[in-house]
Amino acid sequence: MFRIITAVIGRDLKLAMRRQADIVSALFFFIIVVSLFPLGIGPEPDLLRKLAPGVLWVAALLATMLSLPRLFADDHRDGTLEQLALAPHPLGLVVTGKVIAHWLVSGLPLALIAPVLGIQFDLSADALIVLTGAILLGTPALSGIGAIGAALTLGLRGGGVLLSLLVLPLYIPVLIFGAGAVDATVTGLGGEGHLSLLAAITFASVGFAPWATAAALKIALE
Amino acid sequence: MKDRFNLYRFASPATFYPLAGAMIPYFAAISVVFGLAGLYLGMLVAPTDFQQGEGYRIIFIHVPASWMSMFIYLVMAFWAAIGLAFNTRLSGMMAQALAPTGALMAFLSLWTGALWGKPMWGAWWVWDARLTSELILLFLYIGYMALTAAIDDARRADKAGGLLLLVGVVNIPIIYFSVKWWNTLHQGSSVNLNKSSMAETMLWGMLLMAMCFWMYSIAVAFMRVRTIMLERERHTDWVKAELADKTAGDEK
C-alpha cells in the first residue's frame, strides 16, 4: 500500500523537478498578489496587520488554483493516467500519492515563504508562527479537495475557470479557520481552537477526497 | 420482486414522460391554491409587526425560498446518489431539471433578503451567517450547472454532476458551521429574526407559501425533465412517436 504511494510521489516529484518553472511561477504569483494589497490599500501598519491573515490565505487559495488544472491533465494527455488506473492497486491510493506530491510542490513552498510575506504586513513573531503553521496544516486540504475538482473537469473546455467555480466554495472552511487562527493570535485570543479544526478538516479531506477523486477519474476515463 | 420491477419501469423515460405530463397540471393547480391562501394570510390576515411595520411581509417569500433552496439541493443529492448507485437514467435528468429551480430559489432568497435588509439593517447586504451560507449555496448550484453544461456526453455529465452534488452535500454542513463560527467571532451584525413572538398566522402563512413553492418546483422540474428526455432520447422510437403525435395534433 505504501509502496504505490511512494512510487507515485517519487515519480511526480521527479517530474516537478524537471519542470521547476511551474513551481516557481505559482510561488511568485503568491508573492506578487500578496504584495499588491498594501499598494492598493495603503501602508498603515494597523490596517495591514488586520488584513494580513485574509490576504495571505486568499492568495494561497488562488495560487493553489493555478497549479491544480495540471494535476491530472498532463497524465491524461499522454495516456499515463490510463496506465495508473490499470495498475493493480486501488486508484484512491494512486491519487493519495499524487495529492501528497502536489502539496509538496505547491502547498509547502507557500508555507515556507508565508512568514517572509507576513513581515511585510507587520505581523508579530507569534502571529508569523501561527500563520506558517496554519498554512502548513491547511494546504493539504486544498490539494485534496482541489483534486476532486481537477478530476471532475478533466479534459473539459474552459476547465481552469470551471475548476475555480467548483472548488473555491468548498475551500471556504479552510479559509475561515486558517485566517481565523492568525486573526485570533493577532487579537490575542489564541488560535489553538482554529488550528485543531483546521487539522480536522485536513485529515478528513486528505482521507476521503482521494476516493471521491478516484471515482471522478473513472468517470472521466470511460 | 414485483415492487422492484415497477420501480424500474417508472424510472424509464418512456413511462415517466407521459406520467409527468399528466401530473404537471395538478401540481401547478395545487401550487396556485396554496399560493393564494398563503398570500391572503400573509398580506391581509397577519398582523402588522409593531417593530418592522409592513416591510416584514417579505418574509413570506424570503423564508420559503430559503427553505426550498436547501431542500432542492438535498433532493438533487438524493437523486445523484440513486443515479450513481443504480445507474438509472432518470436520476441524472431529475437532478439536472431541478438545478435551475434550486438556483432560482437561492437567488430569490438573497434578493428578498437584500430588500428586507435595507429597511431593517440600513444596508442591502450584511454578512449575516444565513445570508452568507445562502450565497455559497448559490455558488454550489452555479458550479453544478456549469459542470454539467461543460460536459457534452450526457451520461458523463450526470455522473460527474452527481459526484459533485454528493461532495457538496457532505460539505454544506461544514461550510455552514464554519460560516456561523466566523460570524459569531466577528460579532454578528444580524438582527435576530422575529424570534420574539411569531404570530401563529405568520407561521401558517409561511408554511402555505412553502407548499406553494414546493408544488411549483415539482411542476417546473417535471416540465424541464420532459424537455431533457425528448432531447436526450430523440433517436428512440417512443420519442419519435411522441413527436409525430404532437405534429399531427398541431396540424388539426
Place this chain on the structure above:
Amino acid sequence: MLEADNLECVRGERRLFAGLNFKLEAGELLYLQGRNGSGKTSLLRMLIGLLPPEAGEIRWQGTSIKAQGDDFRADLCYLGHLNAIKEELTPLENLLAAARLADEDLSEDDALDALEQVGLAGREDLACKYLSQGQKRRVALARLVKEKRPLWILDEPFVALDTAAVDWLAGIISGHLQRGGLAVMTTHQLVNIPAGTVRELRLS
C-alpha cells in the same frame, strides 16, 4: 481464458454493437477489425475494465473482471494509442517508473536490455522530448519485451513503426503467445504473427 458474453456498447446516442460474444484461450490472438468508429477502441476499453458495458459481462479465468478488480489488472498489460511516456523523463526512467507503478519487478539491466532491443541503445539517458515520434513509440513498446503478464491488450501497436520494427514486434507477440499468453489487438494492417492461433472479429 478471456470471455465476452453478450456485450453491448452505447456511445453518446449511438449503439455501436450489441450481442457481442467471443472466447479466447491461452495462446490465442484476437484481431479486432472494423471501420473507424465501429467501436474497436470502445471494446478494448471495455476489456480492460475502464468502460462499463451497457449490457453483458466480461470474464477472465471464469470470473467477471468487475468482481476481480485488482486481481484482473495484475494479469493485464494494456498499450493504448497514446504512448503513456513522460516527455521529461528519459526512456530508462520511463520504463522503470511504469514498472514500479504497475507493481512489477524490473531491474535496471532488464530495462536497458529492452531498450537495446527496440533500438534505443545510446539514447536511454536522453529526455524523451528529444526523441522522434517513432522512437517514442518504441519506448512505449519496450515495456512488452520483459512483460510476463498473461493478457495483452494492444490498440494499434503497429502504427508509426517501420518494417523492421513491425517484424520485431510480431516476434515479441508470437513469443508471448507461445508462452501461453493471450492477446487482443486492433490494427489496420494485417501483420503475420508467426506463432499461435489467430482469430478475427469484425465489428460493423
